[in-house]
Amino acid sequence: MEITMYMYLIPSLIMFCCGVYGFITRKNMIAILISLELMLNAVDINFVVFNRFLFPGQMEGMIFTLFAIAIAAAETALAIAIIINIFRVVKNLDIRDITKMKF
């Protein structure tokens, strides 16, 4: 059986939708962060797949993915730091309790 682009894209889409669903419904901030990572990884897969199938022999998509992974790692560290600090203040990780940033 020949491997086509859709075989990669559909799982990636499912991954992305799971991420969106988790992001919206989960109440624990760590879980929300994991959902966010899921969405990012889905996009990374898309990059690699498009590069592999549409522009074989070129490396831009790959390189971009590497960048995205590095930035995602940094961003996760930042988010974790913020979450830890919030936890110190509110003693809780429930997103519904974090409503200080409104008018």
Place this chain on the structure above:
Amino acid sequence: MEFSYTLAVLIIPILMFLFLGLVGMKLSNKVAGVIGTTAMGIVTAIAYAIAFTYFFGDSQGQVIDGVRQQLEVVNFTWLQFTDNLIIKLGVLLDPIAAMMLIVITTVSFMVHLYSLGYMKGEKGFQRYYAFLSLFTFSMLGLVVATNIFQMYIFWELVGVSSYLLIGFYYTKPAAVAASKKAFIVTRFADLGFLIGILILSFYTQTFDFLTLTSNPSSMISTASGATFMGCSVMAWALTLIFMGGAGKSAMFPLHIWLPDAMEGPTPVSALIHAATMVVAGVYLVARLFPLYACEVGVLEIITVIGAVTALYAAMVACVQSDIKRVLAFSTISQIAFMITSLGVARPEIHEGVGYMASMFHLFTHAMFKALLFLGAGAIIHAVHSNEVKDMGGLRKYMPICHITFLIGCLAIAGIPPFSGFFSKDEILVAAYSNSPLWGIWLTVVAGMTAFYMFRVYYLIFWWNNPDYGHHTPHESPATMTIPLIFLATVSIFAGFIPFGEFVSWNRETYTIHLNWTVATTSVLVALAGIALATKLYMKENKAPAAMADKVRGLWTAAYHRFYMDELYQFITHRIIFGCVSKPIAWFDRHIIDGTMDMLATVTNSASYAIRKLQSGSIQGYVMVYFVGVILLAVITYICLI
């Protein structure tokens, strides 16, 4: 270049200013004063060397065919905007510049020396010396300017130093007000000066003094045909330039700042407001005299303004009771003599004697007026008051001050053989040769000069013996008497300098002949003035008060300086503030500010209205975001199909 060391007279004072201004506070008063004075002494020596080499040195190109040359010693391009619009800085040596170098450095050095005693123990002693150095630098830069723009730059710098020194006692409200007044009035006049410069150089395409004055008629004709309000543009330009000069030289009606400027320390009044800065206007007209000579109408305006000022200031000086005010009005009157003398000068009449006379009087006046001011400072130092009623009978206590002050009075009154006689005589000759009206006018004013100077002299040194307070006055220290003696000596002998050989309008040798008719008349008038003052003020009596009562109206008007300050107050407060500034302020506050306020109010209320949308629930935002994205995608899809 032979004269390139001339730059030293500019560099040393500015370095002294920076040095005393930056590290002066670390030094003790005495050390700072001595350093400043020594540096000024060196500058004076260099300036004397320059002047001596310029006038007497042989064959370095100073004199060609009997005409003293104008040497551009240094001239470098400072700013170049286009091919024509170039601003240069440099040093121009010619007879009047060399003469001014001597005048400025001599008086400045004497004032530096005198201040060691006079300002002893004052707060801000180092600051005072720093400002004196700044002033000396600016004034020297002004006189050696090679182009009119450089002159303007230094012109403003002397204005700033004058402002700083008048306001030296910055805790005294009167001094602060006086410094502001001096600065604003002269700035207002300088606006005219700047416009004049711009018009002049727009048509002539040059700032350079040498280019402007070497061929004046062709310069004037560059603007031929261009007129404004019925007068040629060049006449306007020259009148506006004279306006700047009139502001600096305190000509009527821009004189109001000078009497108030006496709030500064007395040595400053001697240096800036008697001897050097206030003659900058005379110097400016003299510098551009070839141009003015081509526009006779402007010279007539100058004559009238000068003559009116001379009479006005002399009348006011006759009744003032503050010793420094009398000297201030006397200065205004004497500078008006110089201005009038330039105004009546015509190259074709009497070989342009007015120009030479004006410069000669500038020279002698600087010496004897500095002497009078320094003497007045010594008196004020002794009795701690400016009012003549607190003085009187001082001749017994201060013999040196008495003799030197008397010499100054005799010099300014024009009694031979003191220096004022010779220079004033030349001015009167110039005035008579132009028109008898001006001759008689100035002779009358000269008589008044003699009267008011001897009035104040008698009131200080004779009159009565008032209660001097807790201690009797005594003679000043040597640092103050030495300058007095030196300047008195100069005031006695300066008249014998054959001034015409050095300075004349065409820079050729001019031989001074005393005109015996004019000289005898002026001496008789001066003696009459002195005699009247002697009769009225030698001993305490009731005659002056009775005389004042007889002409009460005139006396009061003169005492209040003919209400010029009140007139200015009226014009600025009632007319300018009331009719012009207030509507503008209303427009600014209600229209311009109102528009801005309205924008702010609208933004504020709009944001207040929509702030409920921000709930703080992050997942709510994300939900809205994704719904929005999906909607956009659907819309795009539908549109593309």
